Amino acid sequence: MSFQELIRKETPIGWCPGCGLYGTFYAACEVIDELGSENTVVISGIGCTGRGAGYFNLDSVHGIHGRAIPLAVGVKMSNPKLDVIVFSGDGDLLGIGGNHLLHAARRNDNISVICNNNELFAMTGGQVAPTTRLGNITTTTPKGNAQEAVNAQAIILSNKKYFYARTTPVLKEHFKKCLKEAMAHDGFSFIELINPCVTNVGKSGKSPAQIFGEIKERYRITEESRPLKDDEFGIVKNG
Amino acid sequence: MSGNEAIVEGVLKAGLGFFSAYPITPATEIMESIAKTDVKFIQGEDEIAAINMCIGASLAGSKAMTATSGPGFSLKQESIGYAYKIGVPLVVVCCQRVGPSTGMATFGAQSDVMQARYGSHGDYVNIVFSPNSVEECYKLAIESINAAEESHSPVIYLVDGILAHMSETVDLDGVNFEIKKRKLEPLGTGKRHFTGLTSQGNTPKEKDPMIYREWYYSRKKEILNAAKNYQFFEYLENKDSDTLLIAFGISSRVILPLKEKYSIFRPIRLFPVVEQIEEIAKKYSKIVVIEMNDGQYRHELQAFLKREVKLISQLGGKISLGEIENELSGIN
Numbered sequence: 001m002s003f004q005e006l007i008r009k010e011t012p013i014g015w016c017p018g019c020g021l022y023g024t025f026y027a028a029c030e031v032i033d034e035l036g037s038e039n040t041v042v043i044s045g046i047g048c049t050g051r052g053a054g055y056f057n058l059d060s061v062h063g064i065h066g067r068a069i070p071l072a073v074g075v076k077m078s079n080p081k082l083d084v085i086v087f088s089g090d091g092d093l094l095g096i097g098g099n100h101l102l103h104a105a106r107r108n109d110n111i112s113v114i115c116n117n118n119e120l121f122a123m124t125g126g127q128v129a130p131t132t133r134l135g136n137i138t139t140t141t142p143k144g145n146a147q148e149a150v151n152a153q154a155i156i157l158s159n160k161k162y163f164y165a166r167t168t169p170v171l172k173e174h175f176k177k178c179l180k181e182a183m184a185h186d187g188f189s190f191i192e193l194i195n196p197c198v199t200n201v202g203k204s205g206k207s208p209a210q211i212f213g214e215i216k217e218r219y220r221i222t223e224e225s226r227p228l229k230d231d232e233f234g235i236v237k238n239g
Numbered sequence: 240m241s242g243n244e245a246i247v248e249g250v251l252k253a254g255l256g257f258f259s260a261y262p263i264t265p266a267t268e269i270m271e272s273i274a275k276t277d278v279k280f281i282q283g284e285d286e287i288a289a290i291n292m293c294i295g296a297s298l299a300g301s302k303a304m305t306a307t308s309g310p311g312f313s314l315k316q317e318s319i320g321y322a323y324k325i326g327v328p329l330v331v332v333c334c335q336r337v338g339p340s341t342g343m344a345t346f347g348a349q350s351d352v353m354q355a356r357y358g359s360h361g362d363y364v365n366i367v368f369s370p371n372s373v374e375e376c377y378k379l380a381i382e383s384i385n386a387a388e389e390s391h392s393p394v395i396y397l398v399d400g401i402l403a404h405m406s407e408t409v410d411l412d413g414v415n416f417e418i419k420k421r422k423l424e425p426l427g428t429g430k431r432h433f434t435g436l437t438s439q440g441n442t443p444k445e446k447d448p449m450i451y452r453e454w455y456y457s458r459k460k461e462i463l464n465a466a467k468n469y470q471f472f473e474y475l476e477n478k479d480s481d482t483l484l485i486a487f488g489i490s491s492r493v494i495l496p497l498k499e500k501y502s503i504f505r506p507i508r509l510f511p512v513v514e515q516i517e518e519i520a521k522k523y524s525k526i527v528v529i530e531m532n533d534g535q536y537r538h539e540l541q542a543f544l545k546r547e548v549k550l551i552s553q554l555g556g557k558i559s560l561g562e563i564e565n566e567l568s569g570i571n
Contacts, residue, residue, distance in 0.1 A: 070287070
């Protein structure tokens with residue numbers, strides 16, 4: 001089987017030109033194809049990334065805003081043979097759905113979560129999100145964001161057992177490695193994808209190439225299993 | 240056993256496979272009882288998690304139920320609309336208590352009638368049942384699961400807090416029932432896309448009014464057709480009476496002695512309103528609804544029957560036959 005068979009042909013993809021979600025989606029299809037897709041179900045919430053569930057040519061569920069994780073937990077409990085992937089955004093998973101993330105990570109529910117972090121609410125036009133960096137200008141922080149961004153790694157690592165990966169679709173092979181390990185992990189796994197919104201960040205005049213180029217400059221990959229520094233990509237896990 | 244325990248016995252008989260809820264008075268005993276069984280169970284981190292876990296479990300092949308009370312029922316409303324949209328069989332039990340907000344948490348009421356019918360957003364119709372005895376808690380629990388499976392929609396099981404905690408002897412073996420099988424193929428067996436977006440097949444088409452209309456009317460038809468198999472009501476005719484009393488749930492139990500003087504109609508399926516009431520109502524010059532809220536079902540019946548319907552409301556968790564009789568004597 002080719003990864004292309006995992007793309008739902010009849011559904012046009014609605015993401016903006018240049019969006020990093022294309023790369024994320026195709027790389028995820030490659031991983032699911034390589035691992036075997038028979039038992040895979042993709043579940044999402046609302047937002048740009050949330051649309052992604054509908055692009056997989058698999059049984060998929062596009063839930064309500066913020067509730068992809070409990071939806072996925074119900075699916076997994078009902079049929080533990082299924083490989084359940086949550087494919088959703090930062091607003092959905094770390095904002096409105098934050099409580100579910102907190103508790104699914106604590107319970108160590110056996111699902112894999114891909115959290116596409118574009119650092120704002122993209123679909124509604126670029127409002128501040130819990131993931132927006134300090135000082136960043138958005139439509140609802142015209143003078144710059146006065147708050148620090150949420151630390152997803154710290155939330156995940158506050159548990160006894162955890163799997164946290166930080167990566168980017170810009171580094172496709174690293175993202176694929178993270179997703180493969182996450183899906184093989186017996187327990188709750190969380191991948192934070194650094195993937196800024198090209199349309200809203202682009203309002204400042206930056207091209208997608210510049211935006212993704214800055215990610216390559218800012219971050220480096222570490223193979224060490226220890227809490228990641230702010231400028232590192234890698235995998236931290238226990239249990 | 241109590242009403243809550245009878246509900247659990249019923250859904251177990253009907254093949255419940257998954258349950259999730261969040262503690263709330265007066266529904267908590269349902270969760271405590273199910274936790275002792277083999278049903279797949281998780282106590283949700285909140286009300287919204289609980290219903291979404293049920294939706295996921297139902298999609299994956301388990302008959303699913305959640306249970307709550309008024310405030311939790313409000314939190315679940317968005318998800319109820321979603322389950323309706325994507326066609327998921329699900330039972331939502333609401334053990335009603337007094338008041339907006341925390342109100343009088345340990346006192347029973349019938350104050351979520353409107354919420355049961357109209358609480359979610361957008362256009363929808365749904366099936367709502369209301370029992371008036373512990374035995375009926377058992378029987379209607381089975382029928383709620385059946386109706387959810389048949390209509391592919393969330394069925395609201397509207398119990399009041401008094402009945403939830405009231406104990407009566409029930410002959411479980413004396414209740415006849417039939418179990419409806421799951422028709423929806425479980426997740427993992429196809430290439431379907433379940434989405435809250437207006438869609439054509441598996442593809443979102445959220446900018447075409449005709450697709451929305453086509454979807455809505457076919458969904459409505461599916462639910463109304465399924466509802467035809469659940470035309471539950473009770474009619475106690477008193478030929479000497481020109482007044483028809485209408486009550487459901489615990490109110491209908493309390494006013495039962497009034498059958499010596501009045502005719503009584505008890506809707507067991509609150510929504511869609513059982514159509515037989517239309518013909519029956521024509522025989523009476525006066526119609527009075529007696530309910531433990533400020534006229535929620537009266538409002539519905541007035542619209543349905545297109546005539547004046549009087550109200551006797553019993554608020555604050557107290558229901559008294561004496562008070563009701565006094566008020567009735569003043570209604571002309």
